[in-house]
Amino acid sequence: MGPEEHRLRRLLLAWAAAGLALGLALHWPAPEVAWVAFAGATLPVLAVLLRDIAHGLRGGNVGLDILAALSMAGALALGETLAGAVVALMFAGGSFLEAYARQRARREMTALLSRQPRRAARHGATGLEEVPIEALRPGDRVLVRQGEVVPVDGRALGPAVLDTSTLTGESIPVTLAAGDPVLSGASNAGEAFDLEAEREAAASTLAGIIRLVEQAQASRPPMARLADRWALGFLGVTLAIAAAAWLAAGTPHRALAVLVVATPCPLILAVPVALIAGLSRAARAGVLVKSGAALETLARVRVLLLDKTGTLTEGRVRLLEARPGAGLAKEELLRLAASLDQASAHPVAAGLVEAARQAGLALAVPEEVREVAGAGISGRVGGHAVALGGPGFVAAHGWAEGPADGHPPGAVRVCVAVDGAPGGTLVLADPLRADAAAMLATARAAGIRRIVLLSGDRAAVAEPLGALLGLDAVLAERSPAGKVEAVLREKPGGPVLMLGDGVNDAPALAAADIGVAMGARGALASAEAADAVILVDRIDRVAEAMRIARRARGIALQSVAAGIGLSVLGMLAAAAGHLSPVQGAVVQEAIDVAVILNALRALRG
Template sequence: MRLDAHRLRLLLLAWPAAGLVIGLLLSWLAPEAAPVVLALATLPVLLVLLRDIAQGLLRGNAGLDLLAALSMAGALAMGEELAGAVVALMFAGGRFLEDHARERARREMTALLARQPRHAARHGPEGIEEVPVAALRPGDRVLVRQGEVVPVDGRALGPAVLDTAALTGEPIPITLAAGDPVLSGATNAGEAFTLEAEREAAESTLAGIIRLVEQAQASRPPMARLADRWALGFLAVTLLLAGLAWLEAEDPRRALAVLVVATPCPLILAVPVALIAGLSRAARAGVLVKSGAALETLARVRVLLLDKTGTLTEGRVRLLETRPAAATPPEELLRLAASLDQASGHPVAQGLVEAARARGLPLSLPEAVQEEAGAGIAGRVEGRAVALGGPGFVAAHGWTEAAGADGHPPGSLRVCVVVDGAPAGLLVLADPLRGDAEAMLATARAAGIRRIVLLSGDRAPVAEAVGSALGIDTVLAERSPAEKVAAVLREKPAGPVLMLGDGVNDAPALAAADIGVAMGARGAAASAEAADAVVLVDRIDRLAEAMRIARRARGIALQSVAAGIGLSVLGMLAAAAGHLTPVQGAVLQEAIDVAVILNALRALRG
């Protein structure tokens, strides 16, 4: 359908262009034939335009296309065939240029559609087999060759080098180790590696992004809908001015000149082009905004609410310090604790295991493991009785409070370790702040954010330590999902509210905010579905960049509208006073249209 529409607009542009050239030549060679040729050059464009107007009226839409139809019909009726042909050519040219501009603006967003792989190399019982991507299931092992696009989300079974530029805008390839998560849509920039699928293709990151792209392309932003309403007012003013010019001069050509100067209006050209360009720029920066409406809201945000874990912090517990008892070497304390924690799925346990493996410590398989959810874990490692957790849990295994009396950094967590019934030491862990968090908040304030609120379900001391470190205005801790929604609603009177989060518990607050933004790189699928925009790369500084892009795109749209309408009004007044002929008015207006479209495309540039 898109190809057919493009060919039709190209044909409609070529027809009046050829007719105008032939008509001008005949005006010297055979003057009596020139009006006929010019009229024939105008009619196809007029007929297509009348069809579009009729279809629009059936849908309840009316706009400035009516002015173009009146101009062409009036020119033919008044014997101004040259003016009619110029209007037809410039109108078809404006439509073609607008279509070209939209396609150029969408290019960054639609690039992902072409990247979606159709087949994958799966390890089968008889070796590698080519299967449709839709046939892949969790647990399948997939060979990703050099240069291929990763077909589904999963985990690398060996080292891998991935180019994620198409997903995140990050130009530098990333290096992954065995066990690291791999997002579909990335390109293998190194040697072939094997991926263990964790999701089906329809549920993968790339499929989700493509659905979001299609949503964004199908939406009509409120600013564009508002432009339609303004267009009706402009239509009424134009018809009134044309009628007054006709009555004052008693010359219908004055009215025709006014009509052609106002055909078509930059209002309906500049706004959608600028906003689609803004969506494309944001996608290139690693933030996929689902709609033009969301982009407009992003440009007007005044209050920023943020979750803590996984948003302002890395969302992964890291070992800060090892405090062994006198008889226990530091590395041995960590090795025994991490060996036991291999049997736990708790984030703290995963942090200890990662720290031990990063130090190259050999871990043993634990035995007789007993875990109390959220409190601690006990078992045997290499024949030794090991227990670790909070003071309350390990007290029954031989821990004394005096062994952990030393202080620890604000927001950190102490893991007490007991070996063979005696205190073995402390492990101090924390979820560190993102390196780009402080810069993002500073940029957000510079972009117009007046108030920043930390909205967390975590303990008050931890949340307040993060808020103090980042200079956040208000810290709201220990909030349930329902309380987060209530906090979002309380902030709305201060201006449009943006909520940034990444967890399932953030989804209701994201949906309640004027614009919800999800951290999609590692965040929960529920938060991405509820959000109006998704940060594709695991960096929150991209949100501030998206806000800057949104403000610039909206500003360019308003600037184009103001300049285009202002110039059109001046031209209409000149035409009403008799200073412009219908032909001159048509050329002037189409020059304005070309200028505002080119200005709107500035939103594509940084």
Template sequence: MKQSDPAAGRHRLRRSLLGWAAGGLALGLLLRAVWPAAAPLVLGLATLPVLAVLLRDILRRLGGGTAGFDLLSALSMSGALALGEPLAGAVVALMFTSGTFLRDFAEGRARREMTALLTRQPRQATRHADGALEVVPLTTLRPGDRLLIRQGEMVPVDGHTLGPAVLDATALTGEAMPLRLPAGDPVFSGAINIGEAFDLLVERPAAESTYAGIIRLVEQAQAERPPMARLADRWALGFLAATVAIGGAAWLASGDPLRALAVLMVATPCPLILAVPVALVGGLSRAAAAGVLVKGGAALEALARVRVMLLDQTGTLTVGQIRLVEAQPLGALSAEEVLRLAASLGQASGHAVAAGLVAAARHRGLALAAPEEVQEATGAGVAGRVEGHAVAVGGAEFIANHVAPGNFPPDGAHLPGTVRSLVAVDGTPAAVLLLADPLRPEASATLAAARAAGIQRVVLLSGNRAEVAEAVGRQVGADAVLAGRSPAEKVAAVLREKPEGPVLMLGDGVKDAPALATADVGVAMGARGAAANAQAADAVVLVDRIDGVVEAIRIARRSRRIALQSGGAGIGLATAGMLAAAAGWLTPVQGALLQEAINVAAIVNALRALRA
């Protein structure tokens, strides 16, 4: 993403001031050896432009919380020039400009994973049109358009493959393994085509695509100032008052104004103002690299404190797609023929069970026919004609209208977590189908890792039937299972858990958005292009896995710890230096050099938040 003109101008000005201060200081030191009379003038000229720009910025931001740091630097340079210590003033000018430059460098490095998401945003797409190809802006794409995705190109919008595809989602999700997708599989924008060119059927406009939503979230995260950083600004103003008090007391006690100047030189709230944001932005960057986009420092700080985790079931702990587990034929028709007829009928239904049957039939290479005379009872079953046969698929009550239920075996014991669906063909029992939404392979390990990371209580919060939810809860080792909960009841459950400690809610879909918004930290499964839950959440999982959430918790806790270390240790060292300067143990120049050493140490320590 190109810098805006004002941002580029500020960067050029800072670089120019750094060069001016460094060059002036170097020339002044040289003149002290060969032409001492000229040295003070050169050192003063090295300081004045930096001081002038600094005073201008102070006037612009006088009511802002960041004025403490600027005022200390301005007082230091002004005092040095007024008391005839131009060398100390030039050192502070260099320290100030280099500290600002170092902060920009550190924050730029810390933001690299998030910035990479922005710079990779595509602007155009190649669309099939009347037997030819045309390059068009993304804003012109509509659902149903057919795009050509060449090797090396980013998928620009969400859609479905019209042929096999091999994708690299590493930069977006942190998933290192290539994704190998068959024809008909969903593809989410932001992945890179590393295989042969393939065609994509557009599912939603570019503005509503997964990657566009991620871009909006990144921009929001980069613009937000975290509470810890805002608190640091307030502390910096208090630190200014303490500095002036210590310097004034030293002056009054000794009668030497240079002691007050030395106190100003060594005083620095930079570890708070510079190092704390660097550590938190570093944590945001690491979380993005792990496949979790945290919406700013406030959310990262909250994530570092969570103790209770609530999880939705469908699409969160499970893959969110009904799959055929077993087909039990009951008559003359084979299991594959019954599946073919049921899936053919299922093409006319939008129910998850019908989608699972269609997917299972296509996976087996079965040729599906077009259904006719379709009648569907929402949530109960579907009936119609396929190749002249009367076919019905559904639960026992629905099938009772098409065949006597006594002709089916009773609903006895079957695999935990499975759903039983019945198939009748021409009024005769044809098969019992067992379907399930399978558990994510990483689910159990993720919850075990969450406990190791400091989560004290895990609750499965599901809208599913108690039988299915409790089976899943037992498999993953949840402390409690709350089944059959409506969106309003999920909100109530989140509120009940808050006395146990800060609550994290992980969910997907519109049904979870109120609970995500109510939790201390709402984390949305955003890999499938969900919108309402992503907007309500504080963080979004970019990859279709949940183990990145635990890594994000670890990263958040480490980043917050490093931020506190950098700020606390830096201010402690600065306070010790101020007392030493007040006692007359440090000259103004030595105080300025100590200030820069503390700044560099605090920022270098804050950059540890970037390391895995």
């Protein structure tokens, strides 16, 4: 519903209210003029309603708006113009409240967009220069001043204090160290700091939010479609009761009373309001759900599949311990291994190089490098012959296989040989996220019956992690096609949620009933394939999104059940002659307002 349509709804409400008030004021001194005022209040609303019904029928949708049209037309035909005016006010008021709820939810979802910066301070050859954010490129160094909004995604080049409340809903600022990822949309709550851009503005978090919000706002919740099917059945029941009342009482006025008390029914109001409010609430919590269909599915999830690297773990390999051999210092072992690993693109190599640089070690340029994918790497570093990798690979370079030293579950042992002799071992691991265990416990409490670790890593790495977390199953060494197969096998157990972050997770995310991508550091392909994207680097937001979705769906069903129950009672009372058409219209208006206000509770925490 666009701004022009929203203004039309507001104008109709004002017109109906003014016409009803004028008619009531003239009802006793000039009843014949009051009749005209009541009819004048009804006709414009009826005309717009008939237009909406015709548009819906062309799209194959039959809804309870037909009852409102029958009520108003019947009231005018039978001379019950006061009842017609009340129904018109009721319908206009309900439409306006629904439009207000949608607009309020849309404001919540797009609040971050109003903070989008237009220009940024970039370090150039001659100093700082103000440029449009569209001119920023990966590798640019950007100054983020105190109070400014981060323009693009990147990494902090020094300590930073960020207010991420618009992304996460948390009011406590986050302190970052040099090298930590920074999301666009957060604001600088501390001193000015430099940022190294990692993405262009068009590919940043803010740009992604714009696309996702547009998709979410354009979608129609599946429960709303289901409500249309319920509406068709309810329409038949209502017409049957009205016909029976007419036959029993011998007057069409009794049938009119039944129609007005059933118009327009909370089915077409409460469901979309509650689910759109849920989308808004999830966005404020840092989770952008792309559609109402995804939110409704998220509320029914029973099986959770998790990728490991970057999802259940931090996605950055870190050095845990250096164990040098005889005659070699820890620093020298690390320096030689990291110098050689500069030539490798393996994640373990990146972790070694980062650890050496953090230790302040001067790395040499490797020479004569030979790498066997998945096995190891060899070459020369500063006159030394160095090889590192698994025991089998390094054995040919002087490594003497001995008893393996103990290391934490999921850690990787890298063997190092120097000049044809054992140089020592390096223990690295991709640490488990600090909030992983709490998230899994919350997910089980929310109704998840089965949790499976679905990883491409070796079983020796994945299985200890699954045992540590008490997962129901661990499926390791899975290719992208293998992950899709695993997702499909789990579907008989209930709706499946797949959580991942890498390009290799994209097919599984698309195959699941609902795919959720870790968007803070994840691959663009996974975010595009997913039904929902977590904008912050926190896995606990999955359980929070599930809680919000279940609450929104519960409120929608609660509103429908209460509204339908009250409407049925009102129809039976009207059929028995206990409610006149005017009284029935007032009763139904009270029901509609109550269920819409109840649906708006989904906006609150």
